[in-house]
Amino acid sequence: MIERATTRLHVETQINGENTDYLCGPEQSLLEVLRDVLGLTGTKEGCNDGNCGACSVLMGSRLVNACLVLGAEAEGQEIRTIEGLAGPDGLHPLQQAFLETAALQCGICTPGFLIAAEALLDRESEPSEERIRFWLAGNLCRCTGYDKIVRAVQLAAERLRQAGQLREMEVPT
């Protein structure tokens, strides 16, 4: 028995550096595709309506709530999720800083915060504390009170700056 006759779209995209394709319904969100079609459950669902940030992913350099983006919109895009944050050499400096400063408790918000913070540090190497707080205003955390999260982002930013300076010294211009 054919259970439904809805059109399915074939989407070709890149997720965490890997070429990926999938079939999805025209109304299926990217969050649903990631979690249910592709089994990438690291991206979390807290509200499904754009108000908690738990589903934050990067679409190119754009920070989006995956629950508000259609699966079909990923066509031809580069998507980055929490599963792609750590590099081959280990944790991303943001992840490292979150662990060191205990910036997570239950951790359900953590993938979203990490991706959102990564989007910020991609753009700005020296964000002020206020800038960090406002940038993260779309991500809810009920456990930590945010303080340790802000400190972790500051710590990671600082380390990334230092690493950047080292690289500059190594490559004479």
Add this chain to the structure above:
Amino acid sequence: MAAPTALRTIGQSIPKRDAYSKATGGAAYAGDVRFPGTLEAKVLRSTHAHARILSIDTAEAEALPGVYAVVTGKDVPPTRIGRFIRDRHALAREKVLYFGEPVAAVAAVNEETAERAIRLIKVQYEELPAVFDPEEALAPGAPILHPDLPSYVDTGRPERSGNMRNRVVHEVGSVDQAFAEPGLIIYEATYRTPRQSQAFTEPHAAIAQTDPDGKVTVWAATKAPFGERQSVADTLGLPLSRVRLISPVVGGDFGGKGAAFIEPIVALLSRKARRPVRLTLSRMEEITAMTSRPSCVIRLKMGVRPDGSIVALDGTMLMNVGGVDDTGGGGAGAANSLIGAYRIPNARVVATSAYTNSSPAGHVRAPGGPQTSFATESHMDSLARLLRRDPLDLRLQNALRDGDTAPSGHGILRNVGLQACIERARDWMASNLGDIGPNEGVGVALSLWALHPNPAKVNSSATVRIDMDGGVVVLTGVTDQGGGQWTIVRQVAAEVLGVPIERVSVIAADTEATPQEQGTGGSQTTYRVGNVIRQAAEDARRKLLRLASERLGVDEEELDTQDGEVFSRSDGSKRLTVAEIAQTAGGSSSGPIIGTDAEDREREIREQGEERTETVDAPSFACHVAKLSVDPETGLISVSKYYTSQDVGRALNPRNCKGQIEGGVVFGLGYALSEEILSENGTNLNANLWEYLLPTAPGIPELTVELVEVPSTFGPFGAKGVGETPCIPVAATIANGVEDAIGVRVTQAPLTPERVLAAIQARGKS
């Protein structure tokens, strides 16, 4: 117990082991558990606040292609379920008692189909008169929600009748006589507090699987897998052994994940469909139909002598616990919390909880705490103003001291760190508050969360096992919803056994694998569960030493453990690794090394006897200070600095302690400033995260947390509870700061700009 001077892991900020998987997206929460062929569930919810169900027609829904199972109240036995009182069914049987009550549920190939099927179910209701105000609900002639209430199973034996879910009278001294004292200054006021959502970031999620032989396994976001197993078994009519509940990583609880609402539903569906079935609630369902902190009206009267000593307190509390209730508004605990952190010789509190056709009430972080504290701590400031006294001074004068009877009447308070907390706060204020500008002010308040688990009634147990490679495995029923419970468990076991923390792992919260456990909460886990872990680890240690003594030819008393080795204190050359001992243990006469808490627990109860049961040995006190400003034009409060000193007994893991306290303060800030479930005729209006306003990163003040350590007598390594205390006094701290800033008293929380403005305007008129 190991000598406290040589502690190696206790007192260290050991990172949580699961933090790595959480930070890389690898941690599997209940909503992440997947099986091939899993069906999606949806719940049909009541569209009436109070109605009789005349009929439910599911034929069309069942005929929809892709639908595998439809269940209604007909699939549910008459036995009621519930955590503290059994007052509900997994699916409504004859009547619905609140808007959003589950009426039917569907399992289908995907969410879309399930959603369509839900809309095809036809329910005929006969609307009944509804009541939403607790005072009206208690008045004669009100529609009665639970006519069979007296026959319900309840953990306590509260006074109950009609819509009165319970009434608790807490009385010490002779109140009426005390108020008659000549010259007494008497102050009376009424306070109102809101319904607050736990608002954990992870909504309720569960997935159920039924074996071909009918056994059901449920993975659920719950902090009380054993209690929920009971509810699932009761609903399915199965013995406990045929139901398995597993709580994986939980994404926040704050009191809301201890009662089985969705678990029995997915279990019923999975049994009927013979497929795995999962359900994740939407945020709208969470705020519309799941539990919240009950709203509360408190009338409070206190009598104080001109010298500042408070001699009498008289209070009433009325809580709205909605259509079905989890906890009775905090019951007795809430009643005695109204006395706060003070020695008041004559006190009477009458706390009443009423059923209404509102959404259910339940536990929210520090049940009973924030609402009573808002009243008492606001009142203390008003008294200080009347007496022209410094508010912190007046508090210190009346503060509970070591040797006083606990306000709960449960015993003598010991190890009181309150005075130390106040002193630390004073020091901080002296050097950190800075200038106070116009419309700026400072608020203070005290907090108390007193633990007195009777060890003979503790429903916790643990097993500690040493593997053949020397690794230690702790089996415990306790869950970890982010508070770091599993880390504390590992730390305690590592400390007692003298093995590196990396060698200790935890198997937890699986009703089939772990010993029984009442559930994580009430700031009791470290204290109560920590103790049984310690006892089980000590049992394992004794067995380890006995085996080592046989092999080394050294007396057991001569032996010690450290860094994974057992060695002779007098002859360091005589040593064996834990692994070496464990390898041969299995074939020895005593068998593999397995420790349980039973022996030490019995012995300790015997030895500590009355001293233990008559002592409140782990009171957790705190002193809070806020610096804030109020915009007189808009009524908007901006908090710039927030300080708290808290007595944690002994910080087993200081960084986690501070994290809990910071999170608790911000939880309290939400309650103080913006969080409130608004409803009209039983329908919650702001059932989403853009109108139910949670604190966000930009609005958080500079937070300072200082840990005070006055060890408890019986807690593991001196620990006390941590998590509830910090959220309790925040709303009063803010309200007191507002009065200090602009001279108006706001008696209703949260202190939204509208309320502050209204108070300013009311003062203008008077």
